[in-house]
Amino acid sequence: MRALHTIGLAGDGDEVEALQDAEERLGIALNYEDAQHWITVGDVYDSVIRAHPSLNTQHGWQDLCSALCEAVGSDPRRVTRDTILIQDTNIWKQFSDLFGRMIRKNTNGSNL
Structure with a gap:
């Protein structure tokens, strides 16, 4: 089976859905401050x-891949560590900035 070059997220909001699916499936909250570094x-x-060492298992990997692929219909069995999330890597910097502002607003009650 040939590896996927990209999952196929388009940066049109499907990445938000995919990450929310991953959080729900894994039972965690992702650290969105790391998002600017998420290329693959x-x-x-x-x-x-890093945040949940107990998920460093084959099952944890498969659940993450399945959740990320569900939004776009990609085959999670073809995902590797090098599979690109979205071609426009700048979108992750914007995503990280947005969620960072939301997190700070929720933790200190002020608008940024």
Whole structure:
């Protein structure tokens, strides 16, 4: 089976759905401050296992891949650590900035 070059996220909001699916499936909250460094599925997985070492398993990897692929219909069995999430890597910097502002607003009650 040939590996996927990209999951196929388009940066049109499907990445938000995919990450929310991953959080729900894994039972975790992702650290979105890391998002600016998320280029590949392996980058997201590294962020997940830094915060939740118990998910450093084959089952944890498969659940992450399945959740990320569900939004776009990609085959999670073809995902590798090098599979690109979205071609426009700048979108992750914007995503990280947005969620960072939301997190700070929720934790200190002020608008940024």
